[in-house]
Amino acid sequence: MKQLNVDVAVIGAGTAGLGAYRTAKAHTENVVLIEGGPYGTTCARVGCMPSKLLIAAAEAVHHIEQAPGFGVKASGEILIDGKAVMQRVRSERDRFAGFVVESVDNIPATDKIRGYARFLDDSRIQVDDHTVITAQRFVIATGSRPSYPAIFAEAGDRLIVNDDVFDWKDLPHSVAVFGPGVIGLELGQALSRLGVNVKLFGIGNLVGPLTDPAVIDYARNHFKQQFPFIADAKLERIQRTEQGLSIEYQDDEGNYQQDTFEYLLAATGRTPNVDKLGLENTTLNLSERGIPEYNRYTLQCSDSHIFIAGDANHELPLLHEAADEGRIAGDNAGQYPTIRSGQRRTPISVVFSDPQLAMVGQTFKQVDQKNQTCGCYAVGEVSFEDQGRSRVMLKNKGILRVYGAQGTGLLLGAEMMGPAAEHLAHLLAWVIQQRLTVNEVLALPFYHPVIEEGLRTALRDLNSKLKLGPEMIKHCLDCGPGA
Ligand SMILES: Cc1cc2nc3c(=O)[nH]c(=O)nc-3n(C[C@H](O)[C@H](O)[C@H](O)COP(=O)(O)OP(=O)(O)OC[C@H]3O[C@@H](n4cnc5c(N)ncnc54)[C@H](O)[C@@H]3O)c2cc1C
Numbered sequence: 258m259k260q261l262n263v264d265v266a267v268i269g270a271g272t273a274g275l276g277a278y279r280t281a282k283a284h285t286e287n288v289v290l291i292e293g294g295p296y297g298t299t300c301a302r303v304g305c306m307p308s309k310l311l312i313a314a315a316e317a318v319h320h321i322e323q324a325p326g327f328g329v330k331a332s333g334e335i336l337i338d339g340k341a342v343m344q345r346v347r348s349e350r351d352r353f354a355g356f357v358v359e360s361v362d363n364i365p366a367t368d369k370i371r372g373y374a375r376f377l378d379d380s381r382i383q384v385d386d387h388t389v390i391t392a393q394r395f396v397i398a399t400g401s402r403p404s405y406p407a408i409f410a411e412a413g414d415r416l417i418v419n420d421d422v423f424d425w426k427d428l429p430h431s432v433a434v435f436g437p438g439v440i441g442l443e444l445g446q447a448l449s450r451l452g453v454n455v456k457l458f459g460i461g462n463l464v465g466p467l468t469d470p471a472v473i474d475y476a477r478n479h480f481k482q483q484f485p486f487i488a489d490a491k492l493e494r495i496q497r498t499e500q501g502l503s504i505e506y507q508d509d510e511g512n513y514q515q516d517t518f519e520y521l522l523a524a525t526g527r528t529p530n531v532d533k534l535g536l537e538n539t540t541l542n543l544s545e546r547g548i549p550e551y552n553r554y555t556l557q558c559s560d561s562h563i564f565i566a567g568d569a570n571h572e573l574p575l576l577h578e579a580a581d582e583g584r585i586a587g588d589n590a591g592q593y594p595t596i597r598s599g600q601r602r603t604p605i606s607v608v609f610s611d612p613q614l615a616m617v618g619q620t621f622k623q624v625d626q627k628n629q630t631c632g633c634y635a636v637g638e639v640s641f642e643d644q645g646r647s648r649v650m651l652k653n654k655g656i657l658r659v660y661g662a663q664g665t666g667l668l669l670g671a672e673m674m675g676p677a678a679e680h681l682a683h684l685l686a687w688v689i690q691q692r693l694t695v696n697e698v699l700a701l702p703f704y705h706p707v708i709e710e711g712l713r714t715a716l717r718d719l720n721s722k723l724k725l726g727p728e729m730i731k732h733c734l735d736c737g738p739g740a
């Protein structure tokens with residue numbers, strides 16, 4: 258067994274781990290980066306990038322299908338070349354992942370250890386069966402993996418997760434997608450638009466990461482019109498058959514149904530990769546899920562020399578958060594015992610469905626739980642169905658709800674489904690982080706005719722409900738048509 262002594266050991270070379278390695282190196286030369294799986298990061302290999310590539314192909318089909326609505330007709334049927342679609346997804350994905358691998362290539366070989374690490378005690382980890390590393394400090398940046406109920410195993414070789422989709426050479430005929438969360442909505446809708454027979458199965462009528470009942474209801478009804486979506490399915494049986502799979506379930510009306518599919522895509526959530534880390538051999542306090550207690554501003558586990566960043570801590574499993582957390586954890590691991598709080602940004606998340614879903618700042622659930630009894634918040638709302646620019650572009654579907662504090666008029670958060678939600682969410686995240694009031698945001702410029710005028714309508718509605726501005730007037734004269 259090889260023995261190594263280092264200042265900092267970073268476990269996991271994903272987005273958080275690479276960031277942690279770089280920042281720790283600014284403090285000490287003696288840092289190692291341990292990776293058990295392939296280099297390239299989850300985001301580039303099997304996450305953000307290939308999913309957006311598949312969605313881009315689906316959008317191309319959708320644009321053609323929408324064209325008759327403008328009086329433009331393409332002659333003949335739309336031909337979707339599944340092999341060409343997947344070829345582009347894989348080759349562009351490889352290009353993105355290749356950039357990451359190149360940056361890993363530039364890390365000195367002596368700093369890179371290949372294999373899966375496991376804690377032996379508070380100061381030692383073993384990597385596979387070849388190296389024991391004694392480190393002064395550690396960063397756990399081991400990411401997450403798909404999790405699903407045990408019954409899915411009945412699907413045998415037809416059970417797939419997101420990783421498998423992006424290695425397809427061709428599109429399949431049919432897929433049962435379980436989990437209308439972020440991954441299920443993005444991949445389910447994209448595959449459906451690409452001609453795959455998709456049925457989406459959820460539980461509890463939830464949709465994406467949304468918590469606002471009004472937005473959830475709108476989104477669920479909308480997606481139900483787009484593709485078969487059982488929002489509260491009671492799964493009874495999965496059987497591997499000669500052709501593929503048989504799935505028996507009760508639908509939303511409680512009726513027994515049986516369908517056959519080629520694959521079952523499990524998109525029922527992700528679990529942090531902390532269970533095989535030997536954390537029970539350390540003195541860290543672990544939560545019920547086995548995640549060490551940690552401080553979200555310093556990423557320090559209790560008051561120890563161990564830090565945890567990215568999907569591994571399961572707080573905000575998003576790319577930009579993993580990058581921020583990796584930097585903060587690496588900085589603190591590098592300079593330990595000096596510990597500094599890092600900057601955390603206004604929460605923002607986007608689901609790249611069509612229309613997109615987005616959440617900014619405090620969720621409706623958080624706002625409501627904190628302020629319910631005092632009645633000290635109000636909600637402004639806009640529907641995109643009559644919003645001018647959205648109608649012009651035939652994208653007039655959606656609802657946006659903004660939350661603000663009574664008295665101060667501070668913007669607290671927003672949830673939405675709508676056109677260009679990714680951009681509206683950024684604007685809102687920026688002004689919330691600047692701690693602007695609704696009145697101050699309304700004093701900023703709004704062009705005409707733009708989708709942002711819809712946001713202005715919701716903000717005016719909020720301002721009036723906060724009793725900080727005049728009552729909303731339908732089709733106000735100074736707004737421009739359809740604003
Ligand atoms: C399909 C999909 C789409 C997504 N789309 C988006 C999106 O559009 N926008 C967005 O913001 N986020 C998106 N995400 C989330 C985003 O990809 C993750 O939040 C981010 O990649 C997490 O980075 P990380 O560094 O924590 O983990 P990872 O990049 O997964 O890195 C963890 C690394 O640790 C290694 N490892 C694990 N255990 C050990 C061990 N014991 N020893 C050594 N190495 C180990 C793993 O092999 C892995 O390489 C998506 C995720 C998925 C799955």
Ligand SMILES: NC(=O)c1ccc[n+]([C@@H]2O[C@H](COP(=O)([O-])OP(=O)(O)OC[C@H]3O[C@@H](n4cnc5c(N)ncnc54)[C@H](O)[C@@H]3O)[C@@H](O)[C@H]2O)c1
Binds near residue numbers: 440466524573606
């Ligand atoms: N656009 C993005 O930023 C993006 C895209 C993809 C993934 N991600 C990240 O990856 C994380 C994981 O995504 P995910 O979609 O796997 O998880 P998720 O937690 O977002 O959604 C899981 C969904 O599965 C449902 N579910 C759970 N058990 C079920 C069952 N037995 N049958 C049917 N449905 C069931 C849940 O109700 C939920 O709707 C997200 O939280 C997100 O942070 C982000």
